[in-house]
Amino acid sequence: MAKYSLSINGKIMSVEADDDTPLLWVLRDNLNLVGTKFGCGVAQCGACTVDLDGEALRSCVLPVSAVGKRKVVTIEGLSEDGDHPLQKAWEELDVSQCGYCQSGQLMAASTLLKSTPDPTDQQIDEAMTNICRCGTQVRIRKAIHLAAKKLNTK
């Protein structure tokens, strides 16, 4: 066990964990931030996606010891009141079905919009590789376009 100070959602949080513990389980079990989901554990499904210094990162394969000073944003920290343009677009288009994959989808989308404020369909195809068994992809694409519009007309 070692002590780590992590920057999560704008706060410094300290945790005690084995150094090989994936960030995912530190978030879920140590910090009770359960919005970040487990789906595969092998960086395939994207359910565990968080924002690490502005990039989408699959937290199931990042050991806590490798996080360092980088800033982590989870779904709980995406916005103060759930009013990020993506969250609003998701609600407006009733994107989710079971909802389980959606926090990961939103985090992947939010990092996409950071680097690419008005993504093309092709850029969405490349960035959004998360799995959704319910099949919400068609609305996810539309919601990203809608959120981009909201962002850019702000």
Place this chain on the structure above:
Amino acid sequence: MDFMNSRRNFLKVSALTGGGILFGLVFPSFETNDTSTALADYMPNIYIKIKPDGKIVLMAPNPEIGQGVKTSLPIIIAEELGVDWKKIEVELAPLDNRYGRQTAGGSGAIRGRYADLRKMGAAAREMFVNAAAQIWSVSAADCIADDGMVIHKSSGKKLSYGELASKAVTMQIPANPTLKDPKDFKYIGTRITDVDVHSIVTGKPLFGIDTRREGMLFAMIARSPAYGKTLGNVDDTKARKVNGVKNVIKLKNSVAVLATSTWAAKKGRDALVIQWNTTGKLENSSDHFAGFKEILEKGPTTVGRNDGDVEIAKQKATKVLDVYYEIPTLSHCQMEPLNFFADVRDGKVELYGPTQVPDQLRNDVAEKLGINKDNITVVVPRQGGGFGRKLMTDNGVEAALVSAAAQSPVQVQWTREDDMQNDFYRPAEMYRYRAALTANELLAWHQSAVGIGRGIRGDSYVAGAMVNYRSDSQGFNSNTPTGWWRAPGACTMAYVAESFFDEICLELKKDPVAFRLDFFKKAKDAPVGRLGYDPIKYKTVVELVAKMSNWGTTPTGVYRGFATWFSFGSYAAQVVEVKLEDGKPRVTKVYCAVYCGRVINLSGAENQIQGAIVDGINHAMFPKVTFVDGAVQETNFNTYNFLRMYDAPLDIEVKFVESDEAPTGLGEPALPPIAAALGNAIFAATGKRLRRLPFAGQL
């Protein structure tokens, strides 16, 4: 049946602890065909709570697995009750016999509950109106109810349901409440967003996996690595040394490691040294398919239907089209890996987690632990998908056994690998389809099926429209377990039958849409034997999708495929469009017409259709399970391939046939035809007829 007048049917109103009021209706269960248990099925059902502060809570009685019933069932109550949807709250009901059948399966929740939930809402509304009328000393006929208020029309006086609650409780229960005229519906048929969407997009703890309780231990379980192997010697020395591990428990054929975190439990589980003994056959998928082929060549033994004489027709034919289709084993892969929380102490059991059959789970746990059902509570949170996996109760039962042995509250968490190796799979199948043809006529249709488990497969819609029709099938023994997987049976048969139909159209040079319409006309005008569907409804959806897609006027560079299927009471017809990108087909657009009676929530209904189409494209294109010596080779999403954004259609256009009929199934019916529609489009684009799923490796 006028069941409101039956002696056992009355509206039950009772005071809630804390001063609220609860309305419930007593009515016979509507989903049992077993008349011998009819008496026991007269069960009370409780759906509406008025809290002391006047807040109205509607109960959603069936598990929410992503099919939208936590939203759509309360919409039905809200409609008749006359409340403002924006102001009500919704709760998932706990397991309670008074709610009747609390199952998520068979596309049955709305089908089963529509009529009763309407009556229940209407009866409660009349009680509020009567209460207000008494207070004001006016006639109830001069009052109206809307948005949670009763209004006296001439004076404009108003009282809210909250204010009326204590009076309403003393009102006589209406024997025959007047239902709304559907043309006055305010919510039913409109677009209503999922009640949990805000919690979902803000990452609130909604799911079983999010359970965190005081003193809870996290558990992972080592289960057999292959079908045919059982537990032998266990050495847990290393596992017990892992930081955070608290306990190791040996079950009948598995070993549980309990720890203070999920990661510690996993590390402990992985540190177990276990000898697995081979005690059964270690099976291979390749042997399954070789066995299937042998059976199909000989001819399956069980005859499902035999109209006319297909053999004579084959002799008369100028050509017999004789082809085999192959369907691989599939895993469920709901996104939320299985898990369950259990607390078994002092003869009491608390269960909390994902299941599609909470009642069955309670029965199974009662039996396994020898604890009376009355001492077992089951609460089911929102679930990260179901697809039939959780019609089996193994995850809940196992958690209860671990908790009982550990005498501790426990959350058992499965990894994706655990889910893949310990599933109740969609069975592998093989089909042999034969058509007796002349230059321009289909004389006979002969379909044969074999698959792991069940023998009997259904009939396609050509049954009843063909003079010569035969279906036969046979089951295949295997120790690889099978179960229900979204649209069981229909999901694979539709692929084969509708692809084969396309093959016949090509042989006969017929338009696939026109040729199907011919069939429905024949089925209507001169049915042969029993008809398992309504040909007019079939015709309606086929014509609608043809219109939506402008069938017959394909734009250049676009290739199309068509298919249609009837399942779970509903009709779906689809046109898939593909383009070639680097020589490979990419799905760009799907059109879907659906006949499912009245639509309750247009938004949720569209989502179900779009979702089923994407799900169906995924499973037609990418994943398959392969057994080698009883072990699943595809252990996670790095080998069990799944569709990504690029592979999903850019757009899916859905239209529902307008209907005043009671709603029929919606969670499953759009899935069966899509694999064939896609395969037919791929054929149009590439000239390759794909008779084996999944398609991806063959393109």
